[in-house]
Amino acid sequence: MTNTFLPQMTQLSCSLVDHIAVLSLNHAPVNALSKTLSDELTAALDIISETPEVRSVVLTGEGKIFCAGADLKGRSSVIKGPGDLPAHSRRTRECFHAIRECTKPVIVALNGPALGAGLAIAASADLIISSEKGCLALPEIDVGLLGGGSHAARLFPHTMLRKMMFTGYRVPADELYRLGVVLQVTTPEGLMPAALELAQTIASKSPLSIGLAKQTLNAIEDMSLRDGYRYEQDMTAAIAKTEDAKEAQKAFLEKRPAVFVGR
Numbered sequence: 001m002t003n004t005f006l007p008q009m010t011q012l013s014c015s016l017v018d019h020i021a022v023l024s025l026n027h028a029p030v031n032a033l034s035k036t037l038s039d040e041l042t043a044a045l046d047i048i049s050e051t052p053e054v055r056s057v058v059l060t061g062e063g064k065i066f067c068a069g070a071d072l073k074g075r076s077s078v079i080k081g082p083g084d085l086p087a088h089s090r091r092t093r094e095c096f097h098a099i100r101e102c103t104k105p106v107i108v109a110l111n112g113p114a115l116g117a118g119l120a121i122a123a124s125a126d127l128i129i130s131s132e133k134g135c136l137a138l139p140e141i142d143v144g145l146l147g148g149g150s151h152a153a154r155l156f157p158h159t160m161l162r163k164m165m166f167t168g169y170r171v172p173a174d175e176l177y178r179l180g181v182v183l184q185v186t187t188p189e190g191l192m193p194a195a196l197e198l199a200q201t202i203a204s205k206s207p208l209s210i211g212l213a214k215q216t217l218n219a220i221e222d223m224s225l226r227d228g229y230r231y232e233q234d235m236t237a238a239i240a241k242t243e244d245a246k247e248a249q250k251a252f253l254e255k256r257p258a259v260f261v262g263r
Contacts (some may be wrong), residue, residue: 005051006044011037014044014061019055019203021048021104030068031061033117035078037071038091040097041121049103052262055104055203055210058195059125060109064135065116072143092117096151099124100218105202105212108194110134110182113170116148123151126214127198130173130182131191140188155181192234206244206260 006014011027025031048054061067070092079085080183098104108114110130119136122128136155138148152161156171156179159248163169165226176182179210184192202210216235221230239245245263250259 004046005053009040009044012040012044015048016054017196019053021051021054021057021181021201022192023059025058025061025067027071028063030065030118031063031066031093031118033070033089033095034071034074035091036057038095042091042095045098045102045106049101051178052207054104054196055205055207056199057104057106057200058109059099059106059121060192060195061111062206063112064133065112065118066110066114067109067263068113068144069116069118069139078256087228096120096124103214105199105210105214107195107199107202108137109191110136110173111191113137115139116145120148120151123154129178129184129191129198130176130184132173132186133188134173134176134182135170135231136176136181137166137168137239138164139170141166142168145159155179206242206248206258207262208242208244208260209239209248212239 005016013024013026015022023041025036025037027034031037045057048057075088078088095177105127106125107127107129108125110122110128112133113129113135114122115137116139119138122136136152138152140146140148149161149165152164156164160171160179170181171181173182173185176186183198184194212235216232220231221233244260247260248258
């Protein structure tokens with residue numbers, strides 16, 4: 001099924017299949033994060049957050065590269081005078097936040113290198129699957145820039161993060177799997193089937209429960225153990241009052257698949 005709920009995009013492709021929104025970065029040749037792509041990705045995820053037909057998201061890249069980082073070639077056309085740099089920085093931050101704050105789980109299907117801003121996109125997602133061609137890196141040290149360390153810190157331990165920041169080291173797919181950064185490494189041909197299978201499993205759950213689960217995980221990320229678990233208990237009490245929770249319990253007892261209505 002083609003996109004029927006998003007406005008026309010120029011650097012982002014979208015399709016909707018079985019409650020799964022498939023978003024593809026489509027800014028040739030390397031899917032650099034331009035102003036247009038950043039705005040379109042933010043808008044798409046905000047709309048998806050309020051589209052009941054979508055229950056999970058797969059985000060990938062067209063071609064051989066997931067995202068080569070910030071669009072340095074287009075930077076001069078965006079940053080021309082006073083105020084442009086802060087606005088550009090804010091736009092970039094909000095793009096990453098739109099992924100993390102999307103009410104639907106976002107799975108990144110890493111089809112190739114994700115560098116700099118591309119790493120931040122992947123790190124802002126809920127789950128990552130990689131093909132053998134995938135890798136993550138922070139190459140800013142080689143182009144006179146910094147950035148991405150805070151996002152990479154969500155994925156990598158202390159010493160690996162510093163190696164990446166200080167040297168530009170590209171962490172290959174097999175090492176990403178060993179470190180627990182990605183769930184699975186596939187062949188290039190097997191990447192999207194694996195991502196869609198995971199997305200379909202998520203889409204089959206109660207959309208209310210999934211939404212609240214993501215909201216809870218985001219909220220407790222920076223809380224103490226005591227505060228975090230108290231928050232989870234409150235959310236558990238809230239979800240238990242829904243029709244979907246009652247249907248889940250009834251289906252379990254009757255040994256049949258649950259039919260969720262999102263209430």
